[in-house]
Amino acid sequence: MGNPQSVLLLGGTSEIGLAVVEAFANDRPMRVVLAGRPSARLDEAKVRVEKLGCAVETVDFDARALDTHADVIRKAFAGGDVDVAIVAFGLLGDAEKAWTEVDAAVELATVNYTAAVAVGVGLGERMREQGHGAIVAMSSVAGERPRRSNFVYGSTKAGLDAFYTGLTEALRPDGVGVTVVRPGFVHSRMTEGHTPAPFSTTPEAVAAVVVDAVRNRQEQVWAPKPLRAVMSVLRHLPRPVFRRLPG
Amino acid sequence: MAHTGSLSGWGRTAPSTARIVTPRTAAEVAAVVTAAGPRGIIARGLGRSYGDPAQNAGGTVLDMTGLAAPPAIDADTGVAVVDGGVSLDTLMRAALPLGWWVPVLPGTRQVTVGGAFGADVHGKNHHTKGSFGNHVLAMDVVTADGSIRTLTPDGPEAELFWTTVGGMGLTGVIVRATVQLQRTESAYFVVDTDRTRDLDELLELLTDGSDDTYDYSAAWFDTTTTGAKLGRAVLTRGSLATLDQLSPTQRRDPLKFDAPQLLTFPDVFPNGLANPATLRAFSELWYHTKPRRDRGAIQNITAFYQVLDLFGDWNRVYGSRGFLQYQFLVPFGEEATLRRIAERIAASRHSSGLNVLKRFGAGNQAPLSFPQPGWTVTVDFPIASGLHRFCDELDELVLYAGGRLYLAKESRTTGANFRRGYPRFDEWRKVRDATDPEGVFVSDMARRLGLTS
Numbered sequence: 001m002g003n004p005q006s007v008l009l010l011g012g013t014s015e016i017g018l019a020v021v022e023a024f025a026n027d028r029p030m031r032v033v034l035a036g037r038p039s040a041r042l043d044e045a046k047v048r049v050e051k052l053g054c055a056v057e058t059v060d061f062d063a064r065a066l067d068t069h070a071d072v073i074r075k076a077f078a079g080g081d082v083d084v085a086i087v088a089f090g091l092l093g094d095a096e097k098a099w100t101e102v103d104a105a106v107e108l109a110t111v112n113y114t115a116a117v118a119v120g121v122g123l124g125e126r127m128r129e130q131g132h133g134a135i136v137a138m139s140s141v142a143g144e145r146p147r148r149s150n151f152v153y154g155s156t157k158a159g160l161d162a163f164y165t166g167l168t169e170a171l172r173p174d175g176v177g178v179t180v181v182r183p184g185f186v187h188s189r190m191t192e193g194h195t196p197a198p199f200s201t202t203p204e205a206v207a208a209v210v211v212d213a214v215r216n217r218q219e220q221v222w223a224p225k226p227l228r229a230v231m232s233v234l235r236h237l238p239r240p241v242f243r244r245l246p247g
Numbered sequence: 248m249a250h251t252g253s254l255s256g257w258g259r260t261a262p263s264t265a266r267i268v269t270p271r272t273a274a275e276v277a278a279v280v281t282a283a284g285p286r287g288i289i290a291r292g293l294g295r296s297y298g299d300p301a302q303n304a305g306g307t308v309l310d311m312t313g314l315a316a317p318p319a320i321d322a323d324t325g326v327a328v329v330d331g332g333v334s335l336d337t338l339m340r341a342a343l344p345l346g347w348w349v350p351v352l353p354g355t356r357q358v359t360v361g362g363a364f365g366a367d368v369h370g371k372n373h374h375t376k377g378s379f380g381n382h383v384l385a386m387d388v389v390t391a392d393g394s395i396r397t398l399t400p401d402g403p404e405a406e407l408f409w410t411t412v413g414g415m416g417l418t419g420v421i422v423r424a425t426v427q428l429q430r431t432e433s434a435y436f437v438v439d440t441d442r443t444r445d446l447d448e449l450l451e452l453l454t455d456g457s458d459d460t461y462d463y464s465a466a467w468f469d470t471t472t473t474g475a476k477l478g479r480a481v482l483t484r485g486s487l488a489t490l491d492q493l494s495p496t497q498r499r500d501p502l503k504f505d506a507p508q509l510l511t512f513p514d515v516f517p518n519g520l521a522n523p524a525t526l527r528a529f530s531e532l533w534y535h536t537k538p539r540r541d542r543g544a545i546q547n548i549t550a551f552y553q554v555l556d557l558f559g560d561w562n563r564v565y566g567s568r569g570f571l572q573y574q575f576l577v578p579f580g581e582e583a584t585l586r587r588i589a590e591r592i593a594a595s596r597h598s599s600g601l602n603v604l605k606r607f608g609a610g611n612q613a614p615l616s617f618p619q620p621g622w623t624v625t626v627d628f629p630i631a632s633g634l635h636r637f638c639d640e641l642d643e644l645v646l647y648a649g650g651r652l653y654l655a656k657e658s659r660t661t662g663a664n665f666r667r668g669y670p671r672f673d674e675w676r677k678v679r680d681a682t683d684p685e686g687v688f689v690s691d692m693a694r695r696l697g698l699t700s
Contacts, residue, residue: 130304
């Protein structure tokens with residue numbers, strides 16, 4: 001009844017991702033695969049999840065190394081079926097460098113979009129084979145309408161959002177669910193030092209929304225939920241008005 | 248003959264997608280079994296199991312309802328030879344005019360013969376007649392190697408026979424069975440009803456020896472009331488009526504089997520319709536429409552036994568989120584646990600309208616057969632947040648008391664909790680693995696609970 005027994009987190013140190021894993025594990029211990037770059041932070045994450053009674057394994061995963069992704073997915077599924085896979089890796093980057101320096105722009109696009117597509121293909125293939133499962137993709141409201149302040153980040157999330165929205169339809173006949181999550185400003189390591197936008201939220205609050213969405217097989221959710229209406233208005237504002245909005 | 252489709256159990260939770268094949272002969276079953284892919288194969292009957300034993304994500308599911316030739320019944324001996332996909336409803340309609348009765352009927356007749364074996368189902372007469380497996384003289388099973396084996400309860404392959412009874416389809420596909428039917432003079436029951444103030448009074452009535460004078464016995468009890476009314480109940484007990492007990496009108500056609508389906512529920516019910524308030528109202532009404540004490544009423548099978556069979560697709564009332572049926576047993580002597588569980592349910596945010604308590608008799612020798620001497624309780628919870636955690640707490644009470652869960656109803660427990668209730672699991676597993684070393688037979692339930700490798 002929507003109690004996952006195994007969860008794969010791509011972006012094994014992602015705060016939102018770990019909050020989702022913890023929210024599921026609070027109900028019942030599970031088998032957890034954390035895929036991330038080997039680091040002290042990944043080890044800490046492993047310990048944190050193990051404390052909840054979960055059996056945790058880690059898989060080396062570098063989002064930049066696109067040609068290794070097929071292997072990463074293979075290893076992540078080696079221990080058995082994966083009930084929920086969370087695509088939670090991503091960079092915020094330096095917004096100004098991201099549109100003025102080509103390396104910074106390409107890195108953001110590679111990690112946030114190209115890598116997300118690469119793992120999405122792999123996840124789709126595996127989940128079709130097992131005939132069940134759920135994929136959670138962390139998008140962002142920044143992808144809904146590009147703003148001057150962080151449009152490169154926004155463009156990568158727009159791409160990710162479109163890919164996983166389409167994947168939702170493609171995998172539906174095989175009984176695989178996809179949930180695209182659009183959080184607003186989340187207080188986390190990633191946004192440290194940035195001024196919070198209205199409707200800012202926390203990883204735990206986003207996790208609660210995600211867990212509900214997976215249980216109810218919702219395909220698109222905002223976190224916090226009122227952002228859905230807010231973004232609907234913002235999307236339709238004339239540019240001269242939108243431009244003058246703060247943030 | 249094959250298509251891809253989404254399947255779920257009767258509780259409508261956790262659907263998964265599989266290739267569905269509908270074989271028409273035992274040979275076709277064998278052909279599909281030997282051609283099963285890496286995700287394996289499982290047989291499915293009428294889908295009345297509540298959880299996931301008859302679905303197989305990414306693999307093959309055999310829709311056995313295509314293997315359902317009319318039953319062959321020997322009118323003199325009551326021995327019926329039945330295809331695995333035949334429903335107990337069909338079997339009963341064929342047997343009754345000849346004066347024979349299906350010895351074990353679960354709460355619905357809409358289950359297949361194969362499913363009845365696979366889950367070793369029981370009925371309100373368990374304390375006098377045991378479970379379905381007790382009445383099987385022989386069965387033909389397609390095993391993983393594609394051969395068709397005839398198994399008998401005490402023949403050379405008795406071990407595999409008892410592994411298949413209650414084995415949830417994980418030893419092979421039941422294509423045919425020989426069942427010993429029971430003689431009856433009528434299709435009616437003589438029924439006594441007792442309404443009790445509370446759970447204690449109910450348990451007293453069930454243990455004062457009177458229960459053994461009835462072939463059939465079960466109680467509905469209230470889990471929405473607390474305090475002095477905790478577990479107030481309606482106990483109905485009866486036996487098949489003999490000719491002299493019927494009215495002159497009934498006597499003219501004593502074997503008349505009148506089981507209409509009044510209506511089929513459309514798939515339009517919102518989530519949350521079955522909520523604590525409506526369930527409390529339902530329970531109040533149900534309790535008070537029953538007589539305090541009634542003796543010798545003549546009732547037909549739907550009135551006495553299978554009220555829900557009056558309605559098609561009644562599970563839709565619970566909305567798209569579905570519901571969870573929780574059935575467990577605790578051994579005799581654990582009445583305090585029963586009371587604690589009733590208190591827990593009444594005090595929780597989770598309500599159940601349909602609660603059944605029954606006293607079990609002796610179990611049979613099948614390692615995974617559910618019934619054992621003790622009390623079995625069934626409750627229906629609408630899916631709500633926190634329910635899984637609540638059920639985990641109930642598991643702990645049940646298992647601590649030396650009880651167990653019923654796989655035909657199970658949809659959410661852990662492998663460890665399942666095994667705690669079934670100490671003979673390893674014995675079962677050994678025989679199963681020997682007949683299917685490659686793990687051809689597998690289901691979502693088998694993967695979830697680690698029943699196969």
